[in-house]
Amino acid sequence: MPYHEFQCSKCIPERKQHAVIKGKGETLTDALPLGYLNTIPGSISERGCAYCGAKHVIGTPMKDVIHLSHGPIGCTYDTWQTKRYISDNDNFQIKYTFATDMKEKHIVFGAEKQLKQSIMEAFKACPHIKRMSIYQTCASALIGDDIEAVAQEVMDEMPDVDIFVCNSPGFGGPSQSGGHHKINIAWLNQKVGTVEPEIKSDYVINYVGEYNIQGDQEVMIDFFNRMGVQVLATFTGNGRYDDLRAMHRAHLNVLECARSAEYICNELRKRYGTPRLDIDGFGFEPMAVSLKKIGLFFGIEDRAQAIIDEETARWQPELDWYKARLLGKKVCLWPGGSKLWHWAHVIHEEMGVDVVSVYTKFGHQGDMEKGISRCEEGALAFDDPNELEGLEAMETLKPDIIFTGKRPGEVAKKIRVPYLNAHAYHNGPWKGWEGWVRFARDVYNAIYSPIHKLALLDISKDEIPTDKGFETQRMLSDADLSDEIKNSTTLREYTGKYNCLKDLRKKTYAPFERRELADAV
Amino acid sequence: MPCEVTPKERLGCINPIFTCQPCGAQFASIGIKECIGIVHGGQGCVMFVRLLISQHFKESFELASSSVHEDGAVFGACTRVEEAVDVLLMRYPDVKVVPIISTCSTEVIGDDIDGVVTKLNAGLLPEKYPGREVHLIPIHTPSFVGSMITGYDLAVKSFVSHFAEKTEPNGKINLITGWVNPGDVTHLKHLLAEMDIDATVLFEIESFDSPLMPSGNHVSHGDTTIDDLRGTANAMGTIALNRYEGAKAAQYLENEFGVPAIIGPTPIGIRNTDTFLHNLKTMTGKPIPESLVRERGIAIDALTDLVHMFLADKRVGIYGAPDLVIGLAEYCLDLEMRPKLLLLGDDNASYVNDPRVQALEKNVDYDMEIVTNADLWEMGDRIQNRGLELDLILGHSKGRFIAIDNNIPMLRVGFPTYDRAGLYRNPVVGYAGAIWLAEQMANTLFADMEYKHNKEWVLNVW
Numbered sequence: 001m002p003y004h005e006f007q008c009s010k011c012i013p014e015r016k017q018h019a020v021i022k023g024k025g026e027t028l029t030d031a032l033p034l035g036y037l038n039t040i041p042g043s044i045s046e047r048g049c050a051y052c053g054a055k056h057v058i059g060t061p062m063k064d065v066i067h068l069s070h071g072p073i074g075c076t077y078d079t080w081q082t083k084r085y086i087s088d089n090d091n092f093q094i095k096y097t098f099a100t101d102m103k104e105k106h107i108v109f110g111a112e113k114q115l116k117q118s119i120m121e122a123f124k125a126c127p128h129i130k131r132m133s134i135y136q137t138c139a140s141a142l143i144g145d146d147i148e149a150v151a152q153e154v155m156d157e158m159p160d161v162d163i164f165v166c167n168s169p170g171f172g173g174p175s176q177s178g179g180h181h182k183i184n185i186a187w188l189n190q191k192v193g194t195v196e197p198e199i200k201s202d203y204v205i206n207y208v209g210e211y212n213i214q215g216d217q218e219v220m221i222d223f224f225n226r227m228g229v230q231v232l233a234t235f236t237g238n239g240r241y242d243d244l245r246a247m248h249r250a251h252l253n254v255l256e257c258a259r260s261a262e263y264i265c266n267e268l269r270k271r272y273g274t275p276r277l278d279i280d281g282f283g284f285e286p287m288a289v290s291l292k293k294i295g296l297f298f299g300i301e302d303r304a305q306a307i308i309d310e311e312t313a314r315w316q317p318e319l320d321w322y323k324a325r326l327l328g329k330k331v332c333l334w335p336g337g338s339k340l341w342h343w344a345h346v347i348h349e350e351m352g353v354d355v356v357s358v359y360t361k362f363g364h365q366g367d368m369e370k371g372i373s374r375c376e377e378g379a380l381a382f383d384d385p386n387e388l389e390g391l392e393a394m395e396t397l398k399p400d401i402i403f404t405g406k407r408p409g410e411v412a413k414k415i416r417v418p419y420l421n422a423h424a425y426h427n428g429p430w431k432g433w434e435g436w437v438r439f440a441r442d443v444y445n446a447i448y449s450p451i452h453k454l455a456l457l458d459i460s461k462d463e464i465p466t467d468k469g470f471e472t473q474r475m476l477s478d479a480d481l482s483d484e485i486k487n488s489t490t491l492r493e494y495t496g497k498y499n500c501l502k503d504l505r506k507k508t509y510a511p512f513e514r515r516e517l518a519d520a521v
Numbered sequence: 522m523p524c525e526v527t528p529k530e531r532l533g534c535i536n537p538i539f540t541c542q543p544c545g546a547q548f549a550s551i552g553i554k555e556c557i558g559i560v561h562g563g564q565g566c567v568m569f570v571r572l573l574i575s576q577h578f579k580e581s582f583e584l585a586s587s588s589v590h591e592d593g594a595v596f597g598a599c600t601r602v603e604e605a606v607d608v609l610l611m612r613y614p615d616v617k618v619v620p621i622i623s624t625c626s627t628e629v630i631g632d633d634i635d636g637v638v639t640k641l642n643a644g645l646l647p648e649k650y651p652g653r654e655v656h657l658i659p660i661h662t663p664s665f666v667g668s669m670i671t672g673y674d675l676a677v678k679s680f681v682s683h684f685a686e687k688t689e690p691n692g693k694i695n696l697i698t699g700w701v702n703p704g705d706v707t708h709l710k711h712l713l714a715e716m717d718i719d720a721t722v723l724f725e726i727e728s729f730d731s732p733l734m735p736s737g738n739h740v741s742h743g744d745t746t747i748d749d750l751r752g753t754a755n756a757m758g759t760i761a762l763n764r765y766e767g768a769k770a771a772q773y774l775e776n777e778f779g780v781p782a783i784i785g786p787t788p789i790g791i792r793n794t795d796t797f798l799h800n801l802k803t804m805t806g807k808p809i810p811e812s813l814v815r816e817r818g819i820a821i822d823a824l825t826d827l828v829h830m831f832l833a834d835k836r837v838g839i840y841g842a843p844d845l846v847i848g849l850a851e852y853c854l855d856l857e858m859r860p861k862l863l864l865l866g867d868d869n870a871s872y873v874n875d876p877r878v879q880a881l882e883k884n885v886d887y888d889m890e891i892v893t894n895a896d897l898w899e900m901g902d903r904i905q906n907r908g909l910e911l912d913l914i915l916g917h918s919k920g921r922f923i924a925i926d927n928n929i930p931m932l933r934v935g936f937p938t939y940d941r942a943g944l945y946r947n948p949v950v951g952y953a954g955a956i957w958l959a960e961q962m963a964n965t966l967f968a969d970m971e972y973k974h975n976k977e978w979v980l981n982v983w
Contacts, residue, residue: 011608011612012612038588039588040604041559041587041588041601041602041605041608042559042586042605043608044557044583044584044609045564046568047564047568049565051563052565071625072663073537073539073541074543074669075565077541077919078540078569078572080536080537080919081918081919094922095922096535096536097535097536098533099534099537100532100533101534101537103665104663104665104666107663117531117532117533119533122535125535125898125902138563138594138625138629139625139626141594142594169563169626170562170564170626171562171563171589171593171594171626172590174590388612405572406572406575407571407572407581408581410575410741411581411739413733414580414731414733414739414740414741456735457735462735
């Protein structure tokens, strides 16, 4: 597994150790790219800052909370309405954002008064919201405002409100990851254990590291409900502030994104003895294994198995319809932190695509370890990607599609590589069995878009095909497909609805009998 | 008093209208050819601005960060700039212009970016890059001063003052457009062409709407050259269309090189476009040709179809960039509409002295509020809690939920407009802009009448 040197980065030799090609028969011990190190200035890296890691990634998905940033206006504005973490309370956390709007005089004289006034005003403007999260920024960190003291003062004056403070300035660490860590620990230190929950089931979990992108959390909660498992709190997507204060009472922490939220799980284990169970909502097999693990933990495997059987029967024919048509397509799997290993293996197994490259913007070496072990031989793996390296990789590898962020997706577009939004999704949710089929459909639609084929034609040089007035995705995807697959009566395209959450939100669940109650009878 | 100008009473901000200064400087810098800006601060200051710009244009633009981490924040981060410049120049051999854009963090810690530039000009550039034309331009844009609007204004002036060089008169005018869209630049250049006027346009951003080529060209970038900027000192005059986005540069050229400046008015609507053409005529001596009389006629004809029957008395709320908001308000009045609430989203103290604002105060005969240092809550609160009734909202995408949640039709105008397709392709300035705005406002109202079954049958016999 030799290090890979990008042509464009020969002049910054320290980059060489950030990229490897997974060679035949080699193991991770042969080479592992460096990770989570300071960014090289001027390299046009794709990383964000620790403020955004705390506020934007983890804090803001909490739905019944005023999210107030203490600093100049830009941090707030820039991280507002750029993600798809929805909620079932009409998306308050997406619609409203709050800032203290720090100005020059505050830099000189301090901004604590401004902060206090802003807090009061925010609560006044939103009388139905009694919870607040305050985020430090570079500017307020540097001038040294004591945000906790101000928050405490307000809480003393307004007993019905509760305020959480997260000190994670933008410069705190090489990437957004520093902010994930800080907010995990801050929440645990300040808030966990301050509310006692009502326990309604024998099986009680926290669902951690899940941000309800396009409704992922709601899909997963449906499975937990069907198993009779009570979810005390989701950290943090679609999560309620007070529920998250009661995390200490769960029997198990079920961890989805280990990159952004393992810290709180590990600390909960240490402080409260709550075990951590890592699960994975992406893909049929990982879904099945995840539910089985939870079932096994609580001794309710049958409940898990019932869901697995039902969902697999419902959706397998649809996933396989896409798999047959995606076989051997080359994918650059270029997400932020953890999806490289969440997806690398399972998209190969279940969608038939080959992962020719993985990268991680803010992942650590551990993420890379898992990602490399799960991607195909010959794949290029690199850490802290920058603009030129991404381009060079796409030009060399010629992928059929890349999964990445919105803006890098625009770069790919220009070199005619279709992209799917790995952070916010195209047509999510992508978790759960149905979600995974939706993902496969998005991949299929992107790869077989007639527009991408038209984009390759140079009308000044190439022979212009004049025999067709249109092409469908099907005409492109099925051209070389066997009759057996083409005429299959079992396989079928996705049959779900555009918005699969609508019905989910109306769903009710029959209660399971409690063990203690049953014993008592 | 029917029209009142008041600052927002609250200290904090709920749903900001603007982002901070470095964004404005970044937006200006992508308009220049062979230019990649380095933002000196945390990485989010660049990453999110790039995202914002790409949300609006559905394109990616190159901007770099000095990636200040803890050690820099504590011990000073000037060496990060030095390294950033070197890395950028090594890897982007075509880059000639590198603005060094400061942020709140690096202004607070007091990094001397001017000193860094001096040092690099004396050391790194001649030693490592002899013979290569490189311009390092410090731009001070602390985020705690002004807004993206003042950042843009400052940056345009910084670029112009760095390059402008008096040699021979070039027979051109300088046209400083302000923060506009490619569609605006295309139409402005069309007006100039019709007038037979040669102009340096700051900035040449038509290419922001860039093609997806069979050759796989991947760069979306502005086209203003170093020579264009140098030549600004040799123009016969400067017209800055906007008072708050680019006027500083026009003023600089007048003071420094005696290039006469005309500031404004923002050519939104028929009347302001007339004034713009008048200014062009005055500055160059070129007559207004018949073709523009005809173009204007087409616009007037289109507006006449709409005004009395559909637009008259419609109550409008407008927010966004100050010149845009004021220009739209003026135009709405000409269309018989009633702007009720104008939000100007930063604490610029000179808004009250703007003659256009003063004219509104003097002449508007119904209740109109102009709020300075405003946030979007000023509009949401008035609608939800204080009885403000609006028939139409004009503004950028960040305020979309005011419209959605209050069932008020909204036309997306300004920056950013990411929740509608392709708006950057259409002009809002000039006669073409007047047509586009009026017709889009009408169509937006029409669609709303249909959704709400509110006299939708009216359109049967129009």
